[in-house]
Amino acid sequence: MKQGSILKGIDPARIRDDQMIQPSMHEFSVLAINTGSTSTKIAVYDESELRMELSIAHSNEELAQYATVMDELSWRTELILEALSKENINPNTLSAIVGRGGLLHPLESGVYQVNDVMIEELRTTPTQHASNLSAIIAARIADPLGIKAYIADPVVVDERDPIAKITGIPEIENRSTFHALNQKMTARIYASEVGEKYENLNLIVAHLGGGISISAHKKGRVVDSTNALNGDGPISPERSGSLHARGLIDLCYSGKYTKAEAYKLIAGKGGLVALTGTNSVKELDQRASEGDKVAIEALEAMIYGVAKHIGQMAVVLRGEVDAILLTGGIAHCKRITDGIVHYCQFLAPIEIYAGENELKALAMNGIRVLHGECEAKTYK
Numbered sequence: 155m156k157q158g159s160i161l162k163g164i165d166p167a168r169i170r171d172d173q174m175i176q177p178s179m180h181e182f183s184v185l186a187i188n189t190g191s192t193s194t195k196i197a198v199y200d201e202s203e204l205r206m207e208l209s210i211a212h213s214n215e216e217l218a219q220y221a222t223v224m225d226e227l228s229w230r231t232e233l234i235l236e237a238l239s240k241e242n243i244n245p246n247t248l249s250a251i252v253g254r255g256g257l258l259h260p261l262e263s264g265v266y267q268v269n270d271v272m273i274e275e276l277r278t279t280p281t282q283h284a285s286n287l288s289a290i291i292a293a294r295i296a297d298p299l300g301i302k303a304y305i306a307d308p309v310v311v312d313e314r315d316p317i318a319k320i321t322g323i324p325e326i327e328n329r330s331t332f333h334a335l336n337q338k339m340t341a342r343i344y345a346s347e348v349g350e351k352y353e354n355l356n357l358i359v360a361h362l363g364g365g366i367s368i369s370a371h372k373k374g375r376v377v378d379s380t381n382a383l384n385g386d387g388p389i390s391p392e393r394s395g396s397l398h399a400r401g402l403i404d405l406c407y408s409g410k411y412t413k414a415e416a417y418k419l420i421a422g423k424g425g426l427v428a429l430t431g432t433n434s435v436k437e438l439d440q441r442a443s444e445g446d447k448v449a450i451e452a453l454e455a456m457i458y459g460v461a462k463h464i465g466q467m468a469v470v471l472r473g474e475v476d477a478i479l480l481t482g483g484i485a486h487c488k489r490i491t492d493g494i495v496h497y498c499q500f501l502a503p504i505e506i507y508a509g510e511n512e513l514k515a516l517a518m519n520g521i522r523v524l525h526g527e528c529e530a531k532t533y534k
Contacts, residue, residue, distance in 0.1 A: 182249040182524045185295070186516035187234065189254065189287040192217070194230050198243055199517035206241045207513060210234075223282045231291050251296045252520040253288030254512065255308020257281045258533070260330060263311045263338060263376070265519045265530045268293045268303040272533040285309075304530055306519035307334040309383075313375040318470075331383040332367035333482070334376070339515035340481040340507045341371050348477075355476045358467045358502070360460055360494070362484035363510060364433065365421070366390040368460065370467040378470045380463055385420040388459025389452075391433040391484070394424030395459055426452050435484050442489065457490060461497030468501050475502035482510050 181201065188195040197207040210233055220226045238245060253268070256276045266272070268289045276286040285308075292303035311334035319328045337359040338352075345352040353374035360368045367382035380387030385402075389395040397420075406416050419428070427433040429452040430441075441449035468475050478498055484490055485508040495504050522528045 182521055183247055184517045184520040184524070185238075185245075185248050185251045185292075186513040186520070187251065187253045187288045187292055188512055188516065189230060189284045189291065191284045194233060195513055196234055196237060197513035197517060198238075198248070199514065199521070201521060202518065204514070206243060208237055208241065210237060223284055223286060224277055226284075227287055227290060227294075230287055231294050234291065234295065245295065245299055248296075248299060248301060249524055250302050250304060250520045251292040252304045252306055252516040253290075253292035254285050254335070254516065255305035255310070256286030256289060257283055258308060258310050260310050260312035261308070261533070262313060262531070263307050263334060265304050265306045265523050265528060266533045267530045268296075268305060269533055272305070302530075304520055304523065306516055307338050309334060311338075311376065313377065314379065315377050318378040329381055329384060330376075330379055331381050332369055332376070332379040333361035333363070333365070333382060333510070335512055335515045336361055336481055336510045337367070337369055337371070337376070339511075339518065340479050343507065344477060344479055344505060356471045356474050358464055358471070358475055358478045360464060360478070360480050360482075361510070362390075362460070362480060362482035362490065364390065364392045364483075366393070366395075366456075366460060366482075366484075368463040368467055370470040372471060378467065383421055387463055389425045389429075389456045391426045391435060392422055392424065394420050394428070426456065429455075435487050435490065439487050439489050453489065454493070457493035457497070460490075461494050464494070464498050465501070473501075478502050478504045479507060480504065481507040483508070485509070 183198060183200045183205070186197045186199070192212050194210045194212070195208070198205040217226070220229070235245070257279055258272065258275055273290050273293065276290060279286065289303065289305045296303040309331050311332070312330035314330055321328055341357050341359055342352045344357065345355055355371070356373065357371040358368065359371055360366065365382040366388055367380050368387060369376045369379035382393070385394055385397060387395050405411065411419065425433070426435070426438065430438060430448055432438060438449040438453055442453055464478060478501060480491055480494060485506050491506050498504060523530050
């Protein structure tokens with residue numbers, strides 16, 4: 155792939171500086187890249203040991219210089235290389251680079267080597283999001299170093315049974331958009347802790363964050379899931395969750411909202427932020443503790459919705475559920491997890507893995523490939 159020079163504006167000597175921090179006696183070192191709308195997060199892992207982690211915040215003024223997401227490509231690449239230099243990380247010590255997967259076409263879970271087909275699709279897909287930059291940046295940095303760039307378990311992973319894709323309107327297919335990266339990692343962690351293989355377990359995993367996705371993991375495959383992006387599932391901090399269709403149609407034809415504004419009501423301005431004025435669960439938990447009825451009702455509605463959709467996934471698994479796993483940032487909130495446990499504890503044992511740690515998930519997938527524990531797939 156001819157990506158052009160990634161070192162433009164950066165002193166190449168820093169890449170070769172022998173005084174930079176070298177990896178310890180670990181065999182493999184991996185750089186993980188997660189490009190978000192307002193930040194670029196990176197981490198370097200030596201095997202399972204974190205060497206460095208950093209979040210680079212992007213102000214509105216900085217982002218306003220670029221007309222499109224793809225216009226940010228060189229700028230974000232240089233920011234990453236500059237950050238590595240400041241942290242005394244020599245890129246020549248890296249064994250691989252793993253980027254967050256973007257909005258590609260539906261695919262099986264796993265690790266994929268970044269190739270020209272993937273890069274072209276990320277550049278030209280109609281749905282542009284900052285996550286589309288990660289794989290391209292990974293390849294730009296990896297190619298001159300003679301190492302490989304990968305993505306792992308992007309949000310478009312689709313392993314569902316065909317029956318789960320059918321709706322009552324032939325023109326509309328149920329789409330799969332969920333937190334595949336964190337869900338898969340959490341499921342594997344649980345499997346390891348109980349001395350079992352992920353591929354031998356039936357699990358329900360609920361990722362609780364700004365968006366919420368709840369999925370049925372059957373013997374290593376996510377056979378069904380709520381769509382965390384397109385108006386499906388429970389209320390979340392920034393998303394409306396499932397809505398009755400007639401009401402949504404009436405709203406769209408009311409003349410009050412443009413198409414773009416209606417989309418925002420579903421993802422961005424819906425959910426807790428619409429009900430309470432904030433998307434902060436921490437703030438709402440505090441307000442609820444002080445007796446704020448609006449906060450109490452909104453959080454209870456979210457808890458109820460999560461529990462209800464966990465129940466749906468139990469049906470998908472025909473009641474054969476080894477465990478229910480709660481993960482994501484909101485899983486730090488005891489009010490939320492206690493509420494879900496209250497509803498769902500009769501279904502299966504419930505384990506809590508608070509936080510999402512997507513950078514570690516990306517890096518560990520790269521380590522798995524480097525150790526030959528799994529094979530990188532070819533994106534087509």
